[in-house]
Amino acid sequence: MQISSQTELTWIHNMHNGTAETPHTAGTCNETLPTPSPSSEFSLGVLVLLAFLMVLLALVTILGNVLVILAFIMDRNLRHRSNYYFLNLAISDFAVGAFCMPLYIPYSLTGKWYLGRGICKLWLAMDYLLCTASVFNIVLISYDRFLSVTKAVSYRAQQGITSNPVINMVAIWVLAFLLYCPAILFWEHMAGCSVVAVDQCHTEFFYNWYFLLCASTLEFFVPLLSVTYFNVHIFHSIQRHQRHGSVQDCEPPRSSRLSWRFCLLPRPGASSPPSEAEDSVSSSTRPKKESLVTEISSPSRGNSVTPENDLSVSFCATTRAKLQQDKRRAKSLAIIVCVFAICWAPYTLLMIIRGACRGKCIHNSLYEITFWLLWINSSLNPFLYPLCHVKFRMAFMKILCPKKFATLRSGSF
Secondary structure (H helix, E strand, O other): OHHHHHHHHHHHHHHHHOOOOOOOOOOOOOOOOOOOOOHHHOOHHHHHHHHHHHHHHHHHHHHHHHHHHHHHHHOHHHOOHHHHHHHHHHHHHHHHHHHHHHHHHHHHHHOOOOOHHHHHHHHHHHHHHHHHHHHHHHHHHHHHHHHHHHOHHHHHHOOOOOHHHHHHHHHHHHHHHHHHHHHHHHHHHHHOOOOOOOOOOOOOOOOOHHHHHHHHHHHHHHHHHHHHHHHHHHHHHHHHHHHHHHHHHOOOOOOOOOOHHHHOOOOOOOOOOOOHHHHOOOHHHHHHHHHHHHHHHOOOOOOOOOHHHHHHHHHHHHHHHHHHHHHHHHHHHHHHHHHHHHHHHHHHHHHHHHHHOOOOOOOHHHHHHHHHHHHHHHHHHHHHHHHHOHHHHHHHHHHHOHHHHHHHHHHOO
């Protein structure tokens, strides 16, 4: 009887320190971990304000990403390779706002988890999966833009292949699942016990510095270095094309004996690689080029402008337009990457530091701020899409302001 009373007192003591054994675990961990302090230390007015801001952020995240998904469904002009990756990013960000944020708001305000251990595991797995998938999608978008600028010909040749982006999209979710979800689901079973209190909801590796460092390297540091590398090469490639275009592609032909058709079409039986300037011309400008050939070949044109000069000026203008378009998209992509770095860097670094000092050197309020800053990235991404493509702006206008869209469309014809 005395032993039983002593065991009960030990269990109550462990409950007070947040290290009680959960009902489904087989053993008791000797490690005592500090639990996050509840946010109830704030006044009622502050809690109401925080609740309002959290709900508002969740609604903005949901509605913004729903708008992107609807634009992709309703506008066929958006259904090409690069925009499939934006759709994948919007799906992951939408799930963050629709599932992760609403479940976390009561826990963040009260400091206690009331939904049970099963829902906790599901929420943790979904949160880590969706946030990691969002990061990997940003990397994939940067890589796709890198290929479209540096390898324009081969990139355009694959525009009609839909299986390639689908495979990449599925691979993103598989890799995101493998990074964290097995550890979330099976860590306590491999350890033989749980270090999470019954009224708390965080991962078993919450204070494991080694695992957090390795996972953060794959989730944040490697993606950040990758997208930085891609964007630097994109800008260098655009600058190189601009220099070559201004010096070579915009010069009129030096020899009047050279047929103007030779500038566009190879001779029968001859195969030569396309020039660098032609590589930079998008596939959407090819019908204009073909109409240009027809106009030049017609005898009704005046003799004041030679076909060679006319073709050179038009080709130069098309090349410059394509380069300016690539430059605008590269700048907008750089903005997305910078926002990603600003939102993710504080949380990632803080998690590593917190794991190293066992949670004793980081105040919980600072952790909460960086945690929500990470989710803010999912709410900002939909507003950054229009910077990347004018077709997104038109699709958004078609959904939100159909009358204004119809007026602009009728005025353009």
